[in-house]
Amino acid sequence: xxxxxxxxxxxxxxxxxxxxxxxxxxxxxxxxxxxxxxxxxxxxxxxxxxxxxxxxxxxxxxxxxxxxxxxxxxxxxxxxxxxxxxxxxxxxxxxxxxxxxxxxxxxxxxxxxxxxxxxxxxxxxxxxxxxxxxxxxxxxxxxxxxxxxxxxxxxxxxxxxxxxxxxxxxxxxxxxxxxxxxxxxxxxxxxxxxxxxxxxxxxxxxxxxxxxxxxxxxxxxxxxxxxxxxxxxxxxxxxxxxxxxxxxxxxxxxxxxxxxxxxxxxxxxxxxxxxxxxxxxxxxxxxxxxxxxxxxxxxxx
Numbered sequence: 001x002x003x004x005x006x007x008x009x010x011x012x013x014x015x016x017x018x019x020x021x022x023x024x025x026x027x028x029x030x031x032x033x034x035x036x037x038x039x040x041x042x043x044x045x046x047x048x049x050x051x052x053x054x055x056x057x058x059x060x061x062x063x064x065x066x067x068x069x070x071x072x073x074x075x076x077x078x079x080x081x082x083x084x085x086x087x088x089x090x091x092x093x094x095x096x097x098x099x100x101x102x103x104x105x106x107x108x109x110x111x112x113x114x115x116x117x118x119x120x121x122x123x124x125x126x127x128x129x130x131x132x133x134x135x136x137x138x139x140x141x142x143x144x145x146x147x148x149x150x151x152x153x154x155x156x157x158x159x160x161x162x163x164x165x166x167x168x169x170x171x172x173x174x175x176x177x178x179x180x181x182x183x184x185x186x187x188x189x190x191x192x193x194x195x196x197x198x199x200x201x202x203x204x205x206x207x208x209x210x211x212x213x214x215x216x217x218x219x220x221x222x223x224x225x226x227x228x229x230x231x232x233x234x235x236x237x238x239x240x241x242x243x244x245x246x247x248x249x250x251x252x253x254x255x256x257x258x259x260x261x262x263x264x265x266x267x268x269x270x271x272x273x274x275x276x277x278x279x280x281x282x283x284x285x286x287x288x289x290x291x292x293x294x295x296x297x298x299x300x301x
Contacts, residue, residue: 014032015029015032015038015041017029017032017041017045019045019048019049020049020053020056020158021048021049021052021053021156023048023051023052023144023148023153024045024046024048024049024052024053025045026048026144027041027044027045027047027048027144027145027148028041028042028044028045028048029041030044030143030144031044031136031140031141034136034140035135035136036134036135036136036140036141037133037134037135039067039129039130039133039134039135040130040134040135040136040140040141042129043126043129043130043134043141044140044141044142044143044144044145046122046126047059047126047141047142047144047145047202048144048145048148050145050198051145051148051149051153051195051198052148052153052156052159053158053159055159055162055166057122058122059120059122059123059126059205059213060117060120060122060123060222061081061120061121061122062079062080062081062118062120062121062122062125063079063080063121063122063125064076064077064078064079064080064125064261064265065077065079065125065129066248066259066260066261066268067129067133068259069133074248074259075132075133075245076245076246076247076248076261076262077125077128077129077132077243077244077245077246078125078243078244078245078246078261078264078265079121079122079124079125079126079128079243079244080121080264081118081119081120081121082118082119082121082241083118083119084118084119084232084233084234084237085234085236085237085240086232086234087232091109091115091232092105092106092109092110092115093105093106093107093109094106108169112169112172113172113229113230114226114227114229114230114231114232114233115230115231115232117226117231117233119233119237119238119241120213120241121241121243123205123210123213123214124210124213124214124241124242124243125243127209127210128210128243138205138206138209139206139207142202142203142205142206145202146199146202146203146206149194149195149196149198149199149202150194150196150199151194152192152193152194152195153192153193154190154191154192154193155187155188155189155190155191155192155193156189157189159187159193160186160187160188160189160191163180163181163186163187164186167181167186171184179193179195180193201218204216204217204218205218213238214238214239214241215238215239219235219238219239220235222238223235223237223238246262247262248260248261248262248268249261249262249268249269249272250272251272251275251276253272253275253276253278253279254279258271258272258275260272
């Protein structure tokens, strides 16, 4: 799939919101205009992206956040997904035990379908981050996303291209197909995408908070559906899910302090290690002077 992208510099006097989609960025900017801070903007943008770029962001996903507060302190949250309690290595039917197919399974069970679903952490992490570091309410930051889901948005070339690419596997799921494969055909660029049922889900999250998923009706309906098609997640898995707050990792580079996320993220440790390797070389004013050296080499073992 080939996608042509045109980009231009973004300049702001009081704040800049950067996401993969204009509506995601608009949601964040709306929060800043309403008196919110960067966290309010980020969480609003994330919820908006669950509507307009669902292949990249979702409340059933996972992630981590490293927040620098006004006082200079750092707060880190790990809201990564975990395996259901009933998960075992033997639940997948592997294609091969040797390279290069040792990670492949029959019917792509570890990538598509109910056995590929972990206990989600995104919703819990976003709500906790907003509660700990934001200014606005959950209802406030959800408002743009609810509007996009209710009124619809125009599909981008990126979204329509992804839908075309995954249409064979997506067709296995009727409810998803209703939205993205109407009449059996992938949505095209510029098509209006409306998601009234997801809008209702977001409204309930605004009303009940993350418990709507982890201890409420959304969790029950999700588990019932997954189990009906062969999944192993249980209501207890959702109720037992918890985020983890941790201490950031810290390093230095040419006199600057570098802060990053701790393991299990590789980002913080790896970036600091890369910078420490580069610190041993004179990069010079006119580029790298070391014969045959490239910055990307420091990423290789």
